[in-house]
Amino acid sequence: MIWANLSVLQIVVPLLTAPLCLLVRNGRVAWALAWIASAASFGCALLLASRVLDGGVVVAELGGWAAPWGIEYRVDLLNAFILLIVSGIGTVVLWSARISIDVEVEADRQGLFYTAWLLCLAGLLGIAVTGDAFNLFVFLEISSLSSYVLIAMGRDRRALTASFQYLVMGTIGATFILIGIGFLYMSTGTLNMQDIAVRLPELGTSRTVESAFAFLTVGIGLKMAMFPLHLWLPNAYAYAPGAVSAFLAATATKVAVYALVRFVYDIFGESFSFGAMPLSLILTTLAVLAVLVASTAAIFQENVKRMLAYSSVAQIGYTLLGVGFATAAGLTASLTHLFNHALMKGALFLSLGCIVFRHGTVIREELAGLGRRMPWTCGAFVLGAISLIGVPLTAGFASKWLLLSAAIEIGWWPVAVVVVLGSLLAVIYVWRVVEVLYRATDDAPARSEAPLSILVPTWILALANVYFGVFTEHSVGFASSAAAWLTGGGS
Amino acid sequence: MTDFFLHYHYWVVVFLMMTGLYVVVESGNLVKKIVGLNVFQASVFILYISLGVVDGGAAPVLREGITVYSNPLPHVLILTAIVVGVATTALGLALVVRIKEAYGTVEEDDIYGQDEGE
Numbered sequence: 050m051i052w053a054n055l056s057v058l059q060i061v062v063p064l065l066t067a068p069l070c071l072l073v074r075n076g077r078v079a080w081a082l083a084w085i086a087s088a089a090s091f092g093c094a095l096l097l098a099s100r101v102l103d104g105g106v107v108v109a110e111l112g113g114w115a116a117p118w119g120i121e122y123r124v125d126l127l128n129a130f131i132l133l134i135v136s137g138i139g140t141v142v143l144w145s146a147r148i149s150i151d152v153e154v155e156a157d158r159q160g161l162f163y164t165a166w167l168l169c170l171a172g173l174l175g176i177a178v179t180g181d182a183f184n185l186f187v188f189l190e191i192s193s194l195s196s197y198v199l200i201a202m203g204r205d206r207r208a209l210t211a212s213f214q215y216l217v218m219g220t221i222g223a224t225f226i227l228i229g230i231g232f233l234y235m236s237t238g239t240l241n242m243q244d245i246a247v248r249l250p251e252l253g254t255s256r257t258v259e260s261a262f263a264f265l266t267v268g269i270g271l272k273m274a275m276f277p278l279h280l281w282l283p284n285a286y287a288y289a290p291g292a293v294s295a296f297l298a299a300t301a302t303k304v305a306v307y308a309l310v311r312f313v314y315d316i317f318g319e320s321f322s323f324g325a326m327p328l329s330l331i332l333t334t335l336a337v338l339a340v341l342v343a344s345t346a347a348i349f350q351e352n353v354k355r356m357l358a359y360s361s362v363a364q365i366g367y368t369l370l371g372v373g374f375a376t377a378a379g380l381t382a383s384l385t386h387l388f389n390h391a392l393m394k395g396a397l398f399l400s401l402g403c404i405v406f407r408h409g410t411v412i413r414e415e416l417a418g419l420g421r422r423m424p425w426t427c428g429a430f431v432l433g434a435i436s437l438i439g440v441p442l443t444a445g446f447a448s449k450w451l452l453l454s455a456a457i458e459i460g461w462w463p464v465a466v467v468v469v470l471g472s473l474l475a476v477i478y479v480w481r482v483v484e485v486l487y488r489a490t491d492d493a494p495a496r497s498e499a500p501l502s503i504l505v506p507t508w509i510l511a512l513a514n515v516y517f518g519v520f521t522e523h524s525v526g527f528a529s530s531a532a533a534w535l536t537g538g539g540s
Numbered sequence: 541m542t543d544f545f546l547h548y549h550y551w552v553v554v555f556l557m558m559t560g561l562y563v564v565v566e567s568g569n570l571v572k573k574i575v576g577l578n579v580f581q582a583s584v585f586i587l588y589i590s591l592g593v594v595d596g597g598a599a600p601v602l603r604e605g606i607t608v609y610s611n612p613l614p615h616v617l618i619l620t621a622i623v624v625g626v627a628t629t630a631l632g633l634a635l636v637v638r639i640k641e642a643y644g645t646v647e648e649d650d651i652y653g654q655d656e657g658e
Binding site for chain 2: 231240
């Protein structure tokens with residue numbers, strides 16, 4: 050029983066702490082409350098993950114109503130992994146937020162900021178944990194609405210237009226998902242994911258099911274910024290407050306990828322998704338384009354945050370490649386990359402947060418010589434950057450290696466070439482920044498490092514890139530058992 | 541032709557959906573975009589509500605002598621979706637107010653023109 054409660058507590062704790070933060074209003078107290086709630090969620094995720102790895106599925110029936118009628122929270126290998134990523138990164142990033150948000154958000158709005166943050170966290174965790182299709186839509190909108198608010202809190206006025214653009218495209222995406230769920234309900238008469246998965250094969254292929262699949266794929270694609278539906282992402286990440294960029298880049302798109310994997314592999318099933326529908330071809334084509342086009346666009350960005358945002362679009366491409374392979378190896382690579390990309394983008398965006406805190410700008414040409422002024426910050430940036438490229442002994446290498454071998458296993462050589470080419474493009478755009486950071490300047494600037502409370506979380510994430518690059522058994526092990534379960538045993 | 545009239549509610553939904561999407565894409569005025577988004581969402585609400593209809597079914601309120609009821613579940617779902625829609629509209633309009641304060645206009649072209657200038 051305690052296990053079932055844990056999966057509910059995970060959501061309820063941040064959801065109920067959010068109004069508390071609203072009442073408190075004081076930035077410091079709200080931050081402390083938010084951090085405790087976030088850490089508690091992470092604790093729940095850890096316990097759930099250990100339980101699930103022992104071979105159990107944790108099911109909670111809300112309100113005591115049994116599954117097809119009531120809403121159930123269902124934690125299995127796949128979403129236990131996602132819950133760990135979201136709550137873990139959320140907790141580390143929130144640790145750094147106290148000081149950086151002090152600078153970036155007015156004092157009387159800080160309580161509201163942490164309220165929105167917690168709602169976003171609760172929404173993202175809810176998407177992962179729920180076993181009910183309509184409940185997924187509701188949590189999606191909770192997380193989306195609060196992330197529009199978080200993005201609009203940026204200091205630059207372009208944060209407002211970025212947030213508005215995201216609101217329009219995000220709402221269209223969410224409504225598409227709602228239509229898809231409606232069609233599924235129309236044909237199966239149920240909203241429970243497991244129930245839908247059981248009933249769909251009996252119905253065979255009909256136009257309604259096919260439309261449901263198409264609407265869901267496009268809707269989730271909008272939410273995860275799948276190329277060419279990514280137009281909202283670069284501005285949103287570039288002008289949001291630093292901690293928000295780090296949090297959303299590391300978690301929001303990951304949860305959308307999770308939703309896609311859940312629908313494609315678990316609910317519709319592989320034979321429908323890849324047999325009756327040409328999903329493999331579509332995903333692979335779009336993913337290849339994402340890697341090439343977004344990486345090239347990243348090279349030409351003056352704003353380093355915007356550059357990282359374009360790089361995120363490319364990394365989502367890598368993740369989708371593995372999903373499109375429709376093999377256990379490909380899915381393992383994708384899930385590992387989800388985790389590793391969260392680590393590297395978390396570290397990179399947080400180190401940019403340090404730079405904004407001390408230096409006030411992230412325009413590339415104005416960062417000259419910062420390597421000597423802020424050696425620890427720039428060190429963390431470089432570590433995250435080489436992981437992004439995929440240098441051996443970093444986390445980025447582990448997932449790209451898996452992706453390459455998965456592509457070669459099914460003989461898709463051109464795709465393997467694209468993976469390597471994408472890495473080379475990453476070398477170029479990352480190098481342009483690193484070169485400026487360590488460029489010699491005439492005056493010897495005084496050292497002014499960012500405060501420890503931002504630097505320590507940044508380095509935790511940066512070192513995690515090395516740790517999970519050397520000791521891959523935890524991340525890859527978890528991902529491969531989830532992938533094996535989805536492609537083999539999973540319905 | 542009978543199919544056309546039998547499923548007329550779908551045509552209503554499709555018409556509203558396309559109208560809404562067209563306004564969102566075509567209009568350069570941010571307030572009109574939000575209105576378009578609203579119409580688009582409303583079309584999906586109608587889609588769900590029309591799903592619940594059962595031929596000859598009464599309103600889903602327990603009463604003696606009635607055996608066939610319409611399905612109440614889609615209505616409940618859409619009640620939630622309407623709340624979400626209201627929240628989205630409120631947030632969208634609030635953003636438009638802030639944009640108006642920051643840029644002095646709610647026309648997309650003017651806003652991008654000002655951003656280009658920076």
